[in-house]
Amino acid sequence: xxxxxxxxxxxxxxxxxxxxxxxxxxxxxxxxxxxxxxxxxxxxxxxxxxxxxxxxxxxxxxxxxxxxxxxxxxxxxxxxxxxxxxxxxxxxxxxxxxxxxxxxxxxxxxxxxxxxxxxxxxxxxxxxxxxxxxxxxxxxxxxxxxxxxxxxxxxxxxxxxxxxxxxxxxxxxxxxxxxxxxxxxxx
Amino acid sequence: xxxxxxxxxxxxxxxxxxxxxxxxxxxxxxxxxxxxxxxxxxxxxxxxxxxxxxxxxxxxxxxxxxxxxxxxxxxxxxxxxxxxxxxxxxxxxxxxxxxxxxxxxxxxxxxxxxxxxxxxxxxxxxxxxxxxxxxxxxxxxxxxxxxxxxxxxxxxxxxxxxxxxxxxxxxxxxxxxxxxxxxxxxxxxxxxx
Numbered sequence: 374x375x376x377x378x379x380x381x382x383x384x385x386x387x388x389x390x391x392x393x394x395x396x397x398x399x400x401x402x403x404x405x406x407x408x409x410x411x412x413x414x415x416x417x418x419x420x421x422x423x424x425x426x427x428x429x430x431x432x433x434x435x436x437x438x439x440x441x442x443x444x445x446x447x448x449x450x451x452x453x454x455x456x457x458x459x460x461x462x463x464x465x466x467x468x469x470x471x472x473x474x475x476x477x478x479x480x481x482x483x484x485x486x487x488x489x490x491x492x493x494x495x496x497x498x499x500x501x502x503x504x505x506x507x508x509x510x511x512x513x514x515x516x517x518x519x520x521x522x523x524x525x526x527x528x529x530x531x532x533x534x535x536x537x538x539x540x541x542x543x544x545x546x547x548x549x550x551x552x553x554x555x556x557x558x559x560x
Numbered sequence: 561x562x563x564x565x566x567x568x569x570x571x572x573x574x575x576x577x578x579x580x581x582x583x584x585x586x587x588x589x590x591x592x593x594x595x596x597x598x599x600x601x602x603x604x605x606x607x608x609x610x611x612x613x614x615x616x617x618x619x620x621x622x623x624x625x626x627x628x629x630x631x632x633x634x635x636x637x638x639x640x641x642x643x644x645x646x647x648x649x650x651x652x653x654x655x656x657x658x659x660x661x662x663x664x665x666x667x668x669x670x671x672x673x674x675x676x677x678x679x680x681x682x683x684x685x686x687x688x689x690x691x692x693x694x695x696x697x698x699x700x701x702x703x704x705x706x707x708x709x710x711x712x713x714x715x716x717x718x719x720x721x722x723x724x725x726x727x728x729x730x731x732x733x734x735x736x737x738x739x740x741x742x743x744x745x746x747x748x749x750x751x752x753x
Contacts, residue, residue: 389724390616395686399711399723414676418663421675422655424682428575428648429585429618436649440656448653452645459617460641463625464634466611478738483614485734488700489727491690492707498683500715505677510716522677530681544579546678554674560667 375443376450382408383435383454391483392490394423394430399497401434410438417501421547431455518557526550563632564639570597571624571643578620585620585644586612593627600630620644699737703730 382404390397398420405411411419416434423433432452439451502523508514526546534540541549570592578585586609593599600608612622621641628640662668694700707726714721 385724387617389727390618391727392613392690393619393686395683396690398683403723417676417679418659418672420679420682421672422659423652424679425579426648426651426655427577427579428645428651429620431618432621432645433648433652436652437656437659440653445653448649448656452649456618456621456641456645459615459621460625460637462615462617463611463622464629464637466615467626467629477742478735479614481738482731482735484700485703485730485737486727487690488694488703489707489730491687491694492704492709493711493723493726494683494690495687495704496708496711496715498680498685498687500712501683502677502680505680510718519677522674523680526677527681530685543678543682546681547675550674550676550678551671552674554671554677555667558670558673560670 376446378408379410379439379442379447379451380454382410383439383451384458386431386435387455387458390431391486392494394434395494396490397431399493401431402497405438410442413504424543425547522550522553522557526553564635566597567628567631567636568639568643571628571640572646574624575620575644576647585623589620589623589627600627604630699734703733 386397386400386404389400402413402416405416406413419434419437420430422437423430426433432455435451435455436448439447439449441447443450506516506520506523508516526549529549530541530546574585574588574592578588589608590605594602594605608623608626611626612619615622621644624640624644625637628636628638630636632639663672691704694704707730710721710726711723713719714723
């Protein structure tokens with residue numbers, strides 16, 4: 374039953390997503406791909422769309438996947454499932470356990486969790502770039518255009534921070550990459 | 561009732577006008593709830609940021625729930641959370657109806673192939689930001705490196721190990737090391753030799 378699967382999958386995402394949307398992307402990717410809801414490629418398109426539309430990225434992804442798989446009811450269930458854990462945990466924390474947040478053991482556990490998430494996110498990004506440039510394991514195929522675009526856009530994105538205060542924004546990067554894609558892959 | 565609608569509209573506006581996810585919302589939430597409406601104090605806002613960072617889920621939801629709860633209890637939390645979610649829900653729902661047909665247009669498909677590259681860069685950037693903010697203690701660096709290596713292996717060899725397992729293992733290590741240190745610290749205090 375697809376609605377129950379959406380509920381279970383997005384509840385899991387809602388419960389284990391630390392460090393904002395990008396912290397959650399590895400888990401979202403794992404769940405949506407393992408259930409076979411959407412493919413790796415479609416997911417990366419949706420990350421770009423979520424980044425370029427208003428609202429929390431995780432909510433955007435949940436709404437999209439839910440709608441793709443089961444229309445409006447699917448979108449409602451997936452969105453509610455991703456929101457619910459955060460909603461309930463904040464209520465419980467604020468009402469009952471204010472002191473917990475400053476507790477040493479809690480902080481130590483949370484710290485370790487965050488370092489782990491940073492490592493997972495880094496690996497996810499590096500792997501995604503590798504897939505773009507040299508293909509998936511078992512089907513290696515160097516894409517010269519993608520390698521050049523990654524190098525140029527990466528240098529521009531990270532290098533621009535040395536020149537202008539906040540550098541190029543994510544949306545500008547997405548637009549530039551889109552324009553480059555049209556020129557490189559044809560129209 | 562007036563307070564509930566006010567919470568709903570304020571967070572609806574926050575949800576509608578922030579691009580780039582939850583962290584981008586924090587300044588706007590601060591301007592709306594602390595400076596303009598004076599619903600919460602600066603100190604409470606700082607607390608919210610800590611709570612949002614320490615709890616799972618979208619940061620924007622954490623913030624909306626907290627402010628709503630403070631102002632109007634459970635139903636305030638519901639109104640604020642609904643408000644912040646609704647705009648992106650409707651916008652993405654609309655996009656989801658058209659995206660497949662959009663992708664059949666050749667130049668849009670090409671643009672998205674380029675955009676994939678930007679997404680890879682953005683994810684690496686998010687990780688770099690997390691690492692820069694981190695206190696560089698030996699344990700933190702070990703956990704980071706092991707998690708990175710494990711995740712690379714999982715991806716490269718398509719292993720069926722959930723990231724949740726990695727996270728729970730890291731949390732267990734963090735807690736264990738803390739408890740061992742606490743006990744060692746107590747022993748040192750009791751026995752100064």
